[in-house]
Amino acid sequence: MADDKKLTTRAADFSAWYNEVVLRSELADYSPVKGCMVIRPNGYGIWERMQRQLDDMFKATGHQNAYFPLLIPESFLHKEAEHVEGFAPEAAVVTHAGGKKLDEPLIIRPTSETIIYTMFAKWVQSYRDLPILINQWANVVRWEMRTRLFLRTTEFLWQEGHTAHVTHDEAEEEARRMLGVYRDFMEGWIAMPVITGQKTESEKFAGALRTYSCEAMMQDNKALQAGTSHNLGQNFSKAFDLKFQSEQGTTEYAWNTSWGVSTRMVGGLVMTHGDDIGLRVPPLLAPIELVIVPIYRKDEERGEVLEAANRIAKSLGDWDRRASARIRVHIDARDGMKPGAKYYEWELRGIPLRLEIGPRDIAANQGVLVRRDTKEKRPVSLDTLGEDVAETLSAMQRDMLAAALDRREANSTRERISYDRFREIMDGPGGFVYAGWCGMASCESQIKEETKATIRCLPDEEFRSAEAPTTCLKCGMASTVEALWAKAY
RNA sequence: CGGGGCGUAGCGUAGCCCGGUAGCGCGCCUGCUUCGGGAGCAGGAGGUCGCCGGUUCAAAUCCGGCCGCCCCGACCA
Numbered sequence: 001m002a003d004d005k006k007l008t009t010r011a012a013d014f015s016a017w018y019n020e021v022v023l024r025s026e027l028a029d030y031s032p033v034k035g036c037m038v039i040r041p042n043g044y045g046i047w048e049r050m051q052r053q054l055d056d057m058f059k060a061t062g063h064q065n066a067y068f069p070l071l072i073p074e075s076f077l078h079k080e081a082e083h084v085e086g087f088a089p090e091a092a093v094v095t096h097a098g099g100k101k102l103d104e105p106l107i108i109r110p111t112s113e114t115i116i117y118t119m120f121a122k123w124v125q126s127y128r129d130l131p132i133l134i135n136q137w138a139n140v141v142r143w144e145m146r147t148r149l150f151l152r153t154t155e156f157l158w159q160e161g162h163t164a165h166v167t168h169d170e171a172e173e174e175a176r177r178m179l180g181v182y183r184d185f186m187e188g189w190i191a192m193p194v195i196t197g198q199k200t201e202s203e204k205f206a207g208a209l210r211t212y213s214c215e216a217m218m219q220d221n222k223a224l225q226a227g228t229s230h231n232l233g234q235n236f237s238k239a240f241d242l243k244f245q246s247e248q249g250t251t252e253y254a255w256n257t258s259w260g261v262s263t264r265m266v267g268g269l270v271m272t273h274g275d276d277i278g279l280r281v282p283p284l285l286a287p288i289e290l291v292i293v294p295i296y297r298k299d300e301e302r303g304e305v306l307e308a309a310n311r312i313a314k315s316l317g318d319w320d321r322r323a324s325a326r327i328r329v330h331i332d333a334r335d336g337m338k339p340g341a342k343y344y345e346w347e348l349r350g351i352p353l354r355l356e357i358g359p360r361d362i363a364a365n366q367g368v369l370v371r372r373d374t375k376e377k378r379p380v381s382l383d384t385l386g387e388d389v390a391e392t393l394s395a396m397q398r399d400m401l402a403a404a405l406d407r408r409e410a411n412s413t414r415e416r417i418s419y420d421r422f423r424e425i426m427d428g429p430g431g432f433v434y435a436g437w438c439g440m441a442s443c444e445s446q447i448k449e450e451t452k453a454t455i456r457c458l459p460d461e462e463f464r465s466a467e468a469p470t471t472c473l474k475c476g477m478a479s480t481v482e483a484l485w486a487k488a489y
Numbered sequence: 490c491g492g493g494g495c496g497u498a499g500c501g502u503a504g505c506c507c508g509g510u511a512g513c514g515c516g517c518c519u520g521c522u523u524c525g526g527g528a529g530c531a532g533g534a535g536g537u538c539g540c541c542g543g544u545u546c547a548a549a550u551c552c553g554g555c556c557g558c559c560c561c562g563a564c565c566a
Contacts, residue, residue: 005515005527015560030558090565111566118505145490145564205566213566225566295492295525302524340526357524368525452562489566 005344007321009276013418014220021270022149025279025349035147035154037291039263042349044151045265045287048158051137053189054159054261057181063133063161068115070139071106076114078241083113084207089411108141113207113232113258116162117240120254124164124244131174132164132252133325151224151269151489162255165243172210175231178259179212190265191282192216192272193399193408194226195484197430197457205258209233215456215484217408218271221430223456223486225267229259272404273373279350279354280372282400288330290316290389291346292367295339295358306333308362312355316386325390347372352396353389355380363479374401408432414465418475422485423479426451432486434459436469436479445475446486455483 007024008016021027028042039047050156053063074093078084087110094106096287109115120132141155160176165171179196186192194214203210208230216224236242237253246252283289292309296302309331316327330351332342339356346354356368360381369380369388373396380388411431422433437443448454460474465482472479 013560032557034558086565092510118566128517140566142565144566146560146562228566254526260566264566293525336524338524338526338528340524341528342526344527360525396491430513 005089007276007278007348010274012220015202017274017276018267018271019149021144021274021279021348022142022267027266027270027279028149030149033154035144037149037153039157042287043266044286046269046281047263049285049287050265051159051188052186054181055135055137056184057185058135058159058161060447061133061177061181063135063163064065065136066134067136067138068109068112068119069206072105072109072112072115072250074105076118077107079114080207080236081264082235083207083239087111087142090144092141092143092229109138110140111258111260112138112140112144112160113138113162113236113256114240117164117236117242117256120162120164120432121237121240121242124254127166127244127246127252130166130244131165133161133174134163135159148267148489151264153263156262156264158260159257160260160431163257164237165257166244166246166252168231168255171233171257173231175210175257175259178257179214179227179229182214182229182259182261184227185261186214186216186265186268187401189282189284190269190272191404192226193401193405195457195459195461195463197484199228199445199457200441200455202444202482203455205230207232207235208258209235213457215486215488216268216272217411217432217486218268218489219407220271220273221411221432221434221486223488224264224268224271225456225488226265227259227261230257232256233260273400274350280350280400281350281352283352283397286352287328288351289328289393290330290355291351292329292331292344292354292355292357293339293342294333295356297359301359304358304362305357306331309357311331312357312367312382312385316389320408321386325386327386327389327393343370352393354426355385356388369408371396373403416469416471417473422447422453422473423451425486426485430487432456432484433473434465434469434482434484435473436471437481438472438475438477438485439480440472440475443472447474451487453485453487456486456488457484458482459484 009021010017026040028037028039029040077088087357091110092108096100137159139155139157144152147153165173183194183196186194194216196214199211199213212229213225213328214227216226218224234255236255236256237358241250241255244254249330270279291352292313294305294309296305317329352372354370361367365382366379370376370377413433469479
């Protein structure tokens with residue numbers, strides 16, 4: 001059935017398209033437990049590459065990895081008032097273990113502030129013990145009412161950075177620095193442009209002083225909060241008695257930050273770059289950058305072509321090759337499957353480049369190189385293949401970011417619009433709208449109620465409009481800030 | 490939790506209204522021929538029809554209850 005093989009198109013049903021891409025490209029599958037998913041090798045390979053790069057970036061900014069336990073005494077959650085309000089409803093609680101009811105229930109971490117700051121308090125006595133710059137790679141559990149593959153699952157993988165500092169300003173600098181790291185990663189590696197900015201009171205992290213976020217626009221024009229960084233102030237240090245003696249001899253509470261990104265980014269990658277053929281993975285995150293599809297008729301051709309394919313794979317992927325140009329290559333030598341069927345499969349999986357090589361190519365000392373993003377197909381000499389492939393991959397990485405950026409800007413509204421016009425946009429095509437806000441929570445919540453759109457962030461300066469808005473989108477009073485509005489995941 | 494949809498082979502489904510041998514496509518296995526955009530032929534394996542109960546000589550089908558999953562809403566990275 002030809003129809004079975006076609007994906008639902010993005011235009012027809014974006015949600016259905018997303019689910020089909022994730023399942024059929026074998027990024028993930030549903031597990032027997034509601035809301036939980038299995039991350040399959042194709043998906044985990046992308047996550048591993050994300051982890052590796054981010055981990056390098058965290059280390060380069062002075063952080064060390066550590067690991068804190070999955071189980072946390074329930075009482076810990078209650079020590080910070082806003083925090084418990086935010087997370088208690090979605091906590092999974094262990095009440096029985098070892099065949100007995102526990103004296104105190106344990107929660108499965110929904111996030112680790114409480115346990116980590118408890119430990120920091122033990123480790124810090126003097127200002128000389130600060131700053132502490134810790135990151136952990138972990139799984140967390142949040143009992144969400146509605147789940148979606150990668151975007152919101154009951155259990156998810158993430159990293160959470162936790163730091164403690166002597167001063168507010170130092171903590172603030174750290175929170176902003178890590179937001180910048182996230183942005184660099186999302187743009188440089190996922191090729192997913194983001195708007196950075198500050199969250200409003202109603203949208204900030206439970207227990208934070210201030211929350212900053214990276215907001216990306218998906219192809220259905222909805223916003224995805226792709227990463228957050230929090231200046232926690234002294235809220236947690238006071239709740240967990242994280243004190244130190246200052247240089248002047250006084251006792252002070254430490255200033256904390258926390259920041260995290262999760263497997264949600266894989267969903268963001270799919271919704272940023274996928275097309276109606278399937279996934280498109282930016283080269284830097286692709287577990288396989290180049291797949292070689294051998295073409296042959298007779299047995300002797302098969303031997304000859306596979307030999308050539310192996311030679312090419314070795315020369316491109318060899319450890320001896322300069323590390324920066326070493327290519328991750330896979331030869332699809334499956335027998336009994338026609339080349340065309342292989343093309344479709346690798347395109348569905350979003351592998352950036354395909355090299356077709358058959359007897360005619362070998363005779364001409366060439367291969368046919370095909371780009372997944374543009375589907376451009378061209379013959380390339382085997383003599384310069386390494387350079388060609390490396391250049392094409394970097395071009396793809398650049399082009400994918402540029403295309404995503406163009407799409408975002410094309411679906412953003414910056415001119416002054418009436419509230420009625422705003423409602424039309426949100427009821428219709430959606431997108432990002434930059435507009436003034438008076439700062440009142442009532443205007444924010446009314447807009448949310450009437451249009452489902454929320455303030456994604458108060459954008460950082462470089463993202464603000466050339467001409468600052470002067471009136472509030474909702475009430476028409478003088479605006480105090482420019483806000484970015486959108487419907488969100 | 491409210492609204493909608495769906496549970497039949499690994500996947501997609503027909504059969505259900507009107508009870509009586511569980512069928513089709515894809516995939517899988519074997520063999521031969523194929524192979525430059527989703528191969529063809531032949532043979533073959535694979536099913537507690539979501540679960541429990543009821544009606545009946547007889548239930549995938551009718552009745553009652555339950556469970557699970559997906560989508561849309563309220564909560565969220």
